[in-house]
Amino acid sequence: MTLNEIKDILQCEVITGEDRLNMEVKMCCGSDLMSDVLAFAKAGALLLTGLANRQVIRTAEVADIRAVVLVRGKRPDAEMVALAREQNLPLMVTNLLLYEACGRLYQAGLPGCGEVPAAESGILG
Amino acid sequence: MNGGTFRREFEVTGGDFYNAGRVSTEIKEILRQIGIAAPKIRRLAIAAYEAEMNMVMYARSGKVLLQVTPEVVRLDVNDVGPGIENIELAMQEGYSTASEEMRAMGFGAGMGLPNIKKNADRFEIRSEVGKGTTLEIEVRL
Numbered sequence: 063m064t065l066n067e068i069k070d071i072l073q074c075e076v077i078t079g080e081d082r083l084n085m086e087v088k089m090c091c092g093s094d095l096m097s098d099v100l101a102f103a104k105a106g107a108l109l110l111t112g113l114a115n116r117q118v119i120r121t122a123e124v125a126d127i128r129a130v131v132l133v134r135g136k137r138p139d140a141e142m143v144a145l146a147r148e149q150n151l152p153l154m155v156t157n158l159l160l161y162e163a164c165g166r167l168y169q170a171g172l173p174g175c176g177e178v179p180a181a182e183s184g185i186l187g
Numbered sequence: 188m189n190g191g192t193f194r195r196e197f198e199v200t201g202g203d204f205y206n207a208g209r210v211s212t213e214i215k216e217i218l219r220q221i222g223i224a225a226p227k228i229r230r231l232a233i234a235a236y237e238a239e240m241n242m243v244m245y246a247r248s249g250k251v252l253l254q255v256t257p258e259v260v261r262l263d264v265n266d267v268g269p270g271i272e273n274i275e276l277a278m279q280e281g282y283s284t285a286s287e288e289m290r291a292m293g294f295g296a297g298m299g300l301p302n303i304k305k306n307a308d309r310f311e312i313r314s315e316v317g318k319g320t321t322l323e324i325e326v327r328l
């Protein structure tokens with residue numbers, strides 16, 4: 063699924079990465095706990111989170127997360143936006159709650175990180 | 188570790204949440220430039236980041252020594268801080284002493300140390316209460 067499709071499905075406002083919305087994500091992970099993201103997300107995933115701070119961008123960079131959508135209308139502060147730009151990471155915001163945002167993407171066919179085999183995501187273990 | 192070793196040392200400051208993750212991002216970029224395979228870089232970056240966050244959250248100061256040979260990438264993580272009283276407990280998934288403030292930032296799931304171990308081919312942890320904590324992390328190439 064492309065970021066453009068995700069933008070439409072979740073009615074997102076694009077904060078950074080406007081020029082990269084044709085990028086594909088293969089799966090999605092929804093969490094407010096960055097250590098859980100680091101433990102359970104796979105490379106190439108989209109991250110949905112209600113947490114809006116620099117650590118989210120760091121976590122995404124470290125875990126090869128392709129793009130981040132902030133749920134519940136969370137506004138990223140200037141520091142978070144600056145880091146997303148620096149890391150070249152697409153960042154979007156939706157007013158939907160986490161469950162609703164996950165549900166819509168799942169219904170549209172985007173699988174969860176636990177459902178995509180590691181080999182396909184390019185990750186071992 | 189033999190002859191053709193790449194070595195670089197990084198410093199981490201306890202409580203510096205603004206810069207937290209910078210060292211791991213830098214390590215990741217270096218490994219990319221060296222040409223390590225992406226899945227291995229990811230495992231190392233995750234291990235480095237969890238170790239870095241633990242130093243930012245719990246220690247006063249710390250160092251990460253990155254060494255790369257043709258056979259292995261090794262991270263030696265050393266901090267000056269309170270140390271860990273019960274390592275067996277700290278290694279359990281879900282065990283955390285993180286403050287409310289740290290939890291509000293998305294940490295304190297008690298997943299960091301077990302996740303470092305999971306991503307490493309070799310992992311050792313030693314700690315002395317009142318002095319600090321040492322991690323040895325290796326991923327074979």
Ligand SMILES: Nc1ncnc2c1ncn2[C@@H]1O[C@H](COP(=O)(O)OP(=O)(O)OP(=O)(O)O)[C@@H](O)[C@H]1O
Binds near residue numbers: 268271282293297300
């Ligand atoms: N460098 C350290 N110095 C002192 N105590 C530490 C250090 N690293 C870990 N600990 C202790 O071990 C516990 C478990 O660490 P671990 O990284 O597994 O989880 P966490 O940091 O609490 O949460 P998470 O990593 O999921 O955000 C910590 O809560 C802390 O009490």
Ligand SMILES: [Mg+2]
Binds near residue numbers: 240295298300
């Ligand atoms: Mg931790």
